Amino acid sequence: MADALKNKIADVFNEPACGTNVSKSEQQRKKGCAKPLTPGAAAGGCAFDGAKIALQPIVDAAHLVHAPLACEGNGWDNRGAASSGSELYRTGFTTDLGELDIVMGHGERKLYRSIRELVKTHNPPAIFVYSTCVPALIGDDIDAVCKAATEQFGTPCIPVNAPGYVGSKNLGNKLAGEALLDHVIGTIEPEEPSMYDVNIIGDYNLSGELWQVKPLFDKLGIRILGSITGDARYRQVAMAHRARVTMLVCSKALITLARKLEEQYDIPFFEGSFYGISDTSEALRTMCRMLVERGADAELLDRCEALIAEEEAKVWADLEAYRPRVEGKKVLLYTGGHKSWSVVAALQELGMEVIGTSVRKATDEDKERVKEIMQTDAHMFDNMAPKDMYRVLKDAEADVLMSGGRSQFVALKAKMPWVDVNQEKHEPYAGYMGMVDMVHAVDRALNNPMWEELRSPAPWDEPIDGANVLPAMSGHCPVTGVPAGPNSPVTLGGAGEDCAPEDSVDPAMAATKLADRFASSATDFEDC
Amino acid sequence: MAEIVHPKHALSTNPLKSSAPLGAALAYLGVESAVPLFHGSQGCTAFAMVHLVRHFKEAVPLQTTAMNEVSTILGGADQIEEAIENLIKKASPKFIGIASTALTETRGEDVPGELKEIIGRRTDFESTKIVYASTPDFNGGMEDGWARAVEAIVATLVPEVDPVQRNPDLRQVNLLAGSHLTPAEVEELVRMIRAFGLEPIVLPDLSSSLDGHVSDDWRGTSLGGTTLEDIEAMSRSAFTLAIGESMRGAATNLEARAFVPFRVFQSVTGLKPVDGFVRTLMELSGQSDAPPSLKRDRARLMDAALDAHFHTGKRPIAIGADPDLLYALSGCLAAMGAEIVTAVTTTPHSAVLEHVPAKEVVLGDLGDFERLAGEAGAEILITHSHGRHAAARLKLPLLRAGFPIFDRLGAQDICRVGYRGTRSFLYEIANIVQAQHHRARPDDFGAAPIEEEFDHVPHAQAS
Numbered sequence: 005m006a007d008a009l010k011n012k013i014a015d016v017f018n019e020p021a022c023g024t025n026v027s028k029s030e031q032q033r034k035k036g037c038a039k040p041l042t043p044g045a046a047a048g049g050c051a052f053d054g055a056k057i058a059l060q061p062i063v064d065a066a067h068l069v070h071a072p073l074a075c076e077g078n079g080w081d082n083r084g085a086a087s088s089g090s091e092l093y094r095t096g097f098t099t100d101l102g103e104l105d106i107v108m109g110h111g112e113r114k115l116y117r118s119i120r121e122l123v124k125t126h127n128p129p130a131i132f133v134y135s136t137c138v139p140a141l142i143g144d145d146i147d148a149v150c151k152a153a154t155e156q157f158g159t160p161c162i163p164v165n166a167p168g169y170v171g172s173k174n175l176g177n178k179l180a181g182e183a184l185l186d187h188v189i190g191t192i193e194p195e196e197p198s199m200y201d202v203n204i205i206g207d208y209n210l211s212g213e214l215w216q217v218k219p220l221f222d223k224l225g226i227r228i229l230g231s232i233t234g235d236a237r238y239r240q241v242a243m244a245h246r247a248r249v250t251m252l253v254c255s256k257a258l259i260t261l262a263r264k265l266e267e268q269y270d271i272p273f274f275e276g277s278f279y280g281i282s283d284t285s286e287a288l289r290t291m292c293r294m295l296v297e298r299g300a301d302a303e304l305l306d307r308c309e310a311l312i313a314e315e316e317a318k319v320w321a322d323l324e325a326y327r328p329r330v331e332g333k334k335v336l337l338y339t340g341g342h343k344s345w346s347v348v349a350a351l352q353e354l355g356m357e358v359i360g361t362s363v364r365k366a367t368d369e370d371k372e373r374v375k376e377i378m379q380t381d382a383h384m385f386d387n388m389a390p391k392d393m394y395r396v397l398k399d400a401e402a403d404v405l406m407s408g409g410r411s412q413f414v415a416l417k418a419k420m421p422w423v424d425v426n427q428e429k430h431e432p433y434a435g436y437m438g439m440v441d442m443v444h445a446v447d448r449a450l451n452n453p454m455w456e457e458l459r460s461p462a463p464w465d466e467p468i469d470g471a472n473v474l475p476a477m478s479g480h481c482p483v484t485g486v487p488a489g490p491n492s493p494v495t496l497g498g499a500g501e502d503c504a505p506e507d508s509v510d511p512a513m514a515a516t517k518l519a520d521r522f523a524s525s526a527t528d529f530e531d532c
Numbered sequence: 533m534a535e536i537v538h539p540k541h542a543l544s545t546n547p548l549k550s551s552a553p554l555g556a557a558l559a560y561l562g563v564e565s566a567v568p569l570f571h572g573s574q575g576c577t578a579f580a581m582v583h584l585v586r587h588f589k590e591a592v593p594l595q596t597t598a599m600n601e602v603s604t605i606l607g608g609a610d611q612i613e614e615a616i617e618n619l620i621k622k623a624s625p626k627f628i629g630i631a632s633t634a635l636t637e638t639r640g641e642d643v644p645g646e647l648k649e650i651i652g653r654r655t656d657f658e659s660t661k662i663v664y665a666s667t668p669d670f671n672g673g674m675e676d677g678w679a680r681a682v683e684a685i686v687a688t689l690v691p692e693v694d695p696v697q698r699n700p701d702l703r704q705v706n707l708l709a710g711s712h713l714t715p716a717e718v719e720e721l722v723r724m725i726r727a728f729g730l731e732p733i734v735l736p737d738l739s740s741s742l743d744g745h746v747s748d749d750w751r752g753t754s755l756g757g758t759t760l761e762d763i764e765a766m767s768r769s770a771f772t773l774a775i776g777e778s779m780r781g782a783a784t785n786l787e788a789r790a791f792v793p794f795r796v797f798q799s800v801t802g803l804k805p806v807d808g809f810v811r812t813l814m815e816l817s818g819q820s821d822a823p824p825s826l827k828r829d830r831a832r833l834m835d836a837a838l839d840a841h842f843h844t845g846k847r848p849i850a851i852g853a854d855p856d857l858l859y860a861l862s863g864c865l866a867a868m869g870a871e872i873v874t875a876v877t878t879t880p881h882s883a884v885l886e887h888v889p890a891k892e893v894v895l896g897d898l899g900d901f902e903r904l905a906g907e908a909g910a911e912i913l914i915t916h917s918h919g920r921h922a923a924a925r926l927k928l929p930l931l932r933a934g935f936p937i938f939d940r941l942g943a944q945d946i947c948r949v950g951y952r953g954t955r956s957f958l959y960e961i962a963n964i965v966q967a968q969h970h971r972a973r974p975d976d977f978g979a980a981p982i983e984e985e986f987d988h989v990p991h992a993q994a995s
Binding site for chain 1 (some may be wrong): 541542543544545546547549550551553554569570574575576577578579580582583585590591595596598599600601604605612614615616617618619622633634635638639649668669670671673726727729731746747749750752768803823825863895904910921
């Protein structure tokens, strides 16, 4: 590993603003917060994946992946970060390194040529160049290529050094944040900075979640100056250093970026979330308070309270409509982090019973909140193996699973409703209106009449009524060659003596007899 | 005779290709109780898994040796051993298929050697069959990875037979299914083979593992596929039917090991290619006639061709796909009079490419596909779901074919092989043409619009 990258990783792991990190011993801290991965039992993306996730929502920039095919070929255009403008971020650009490029060491040259072609064909405001395992292994210097290309073509080329094998997605997030700090933030000055400019870090506007809370900001006259990186423009990110306050949205990964913005540019930050009603209100309150502390007009606080009161009243009224449809239903929540508790309150308020909530990736503070809200820690668990989850659902200990895509099929194959509450979901659940959408999704999943049909027995699950049995088939199927009746003759339970399919019965006779019993009636179609 | 063209750009825009290890993983998933294992960093696996899940809408067991920088440089044998151990502990699979990635191949490990040593030493791994295929991402695409995996399965699990001892079962045939066949297509071919009284062993058999079904339990392995017993029994088959040129290697291996003669069917889509397949089945089963259901299907296909040819004749079509799929679909369409104005493919390692009925076959990406299709005036695009962006920009209809198809349900049910599948394929194309509703207007022909004073509503308001 290049020394620069090694130092960078050591640096981002030593995060004084992170509570978990501070509580560690000196030695533990040195190891960093990445857990060693277990071969054969690892899940989740790599550092490159994490870096790409964090930066790709800069929608007007080009994202060029310097790698053999798989890194981009298997992964492009697979996230739901929404854009209100350019679609360039959805275009998959890669150097698609071939065997010869690697063996002959043509990687750097190919990258340079790729940048040249990209500038010529798309003329983006900036190009993010991602390093990956193979070029890192053979020693391609993407920093040097980016520097040369920036000078030559005048388009900022930002090297993102997060090859997959250095660690997890979380680390990749952090390294992406570092790339922004080193190369982007502070490079452009806003025309009219105001006292109401904020940064929002860690919201990627998945399915438009940022837009669910943006109306609240709009009403308060707060401008999202630096969006890192939901529906972001490159220039916006470059101006982030002029914001008055930073809000870090449910992201431990980018806390380093938030802290460094505070240290380098005096922008105070707070951690908040738009997931859940009380969280949204709390986030708005904190944001307004901090803006006022930094010089905004104090009347902002009153407007903020008025808005919260109005919105909360409205959302509870909207939610009330769902109560009769969801009351008494049992939910298994499998997400993690602060989501372990932030949606619990709303579900409980509507009379739903949360039978378990996972506290993976949750801090001690999160766990305390779970205990407080659920009044016991009996329902807290860390990980649940898919097999166990399948059993819990199959045995109907829960009525619905709310989780991320990974456990989707565990629920569905157990014929249980599932609601996606993780980042890959296709519906936005942020802010006040998002909570209504989420409960709507729960209702829609739970009360679909399909479940009852699917769980009802198959035709062969119940013994057939002996009275309606035709004699067993004999011989072989002419098409499939399958011999007749591995399960025949049918054993007759309590059948009338006249209809047992004895060998002596003439099939034709039996059929005629049965034809009487199967006489069609006008109501036939209603029976099925 | 198509010319193979390498575009002269360094930048790849919107990849058409899926990676070779992904192809290998998919092939391994066609074996019963299997877990594919990527020898690479965990991201390689995560991306491939998401890709597979989005296509099949199924949980896909796929694991990783979780290589980090240190293990990459020092060699990953320990990681492989640990991964196998953990997999056996967790999911007790009967089969583990290992695929290498660009990362481990760049370093250049002797995995077969290491694996031999591990398997020899670890007697506790005995109950699990372990197969390894070399599938670097930087060489070839999904079709190549699939082919390498099937070759590896044959080389490891089909016993070598002494030609003197060979005792073939004359009613049993092998069906080597190429990566371009969907579960429904495998099923259709099996149906046809069975119709002749022959019993096929399909390898890999996605039709029983990724066909999309609800099973009664939850397992961390593939839920179906070719059984290990059947793979062993392939050595006793009378004949091997290989579907897709990419399966030639595996068929050749099988012949070398067990003296099973083979025939490669580059395509089983279109009247003539299916006729060839049926002819072979007749010979193999010793029948001078075909089963009535099949004859009926052929009669229906002919009728479908008669109805569809109005829509396909001279129709300019652009196709982007792996070589086998490109050849099968373009051949069928060309035989229906369509013009393949753009053919883009992923990998040069295929002998069928020069037989694609197009002037040139471009080894490129969807960026090339979009540009060329636009320039050539294509009216229908055929490629996988990522082609949706090109389709939207070109304002052209997109027929989804290949992998991945993530924005439509039922990818596993698409069937474009055999008489039946070809028929439905012709209908698909003809219906797309008919869905492009174009009403002739006077200005199409340079005629002036009707005089405004004749119309009840003034023209400005009407439009």
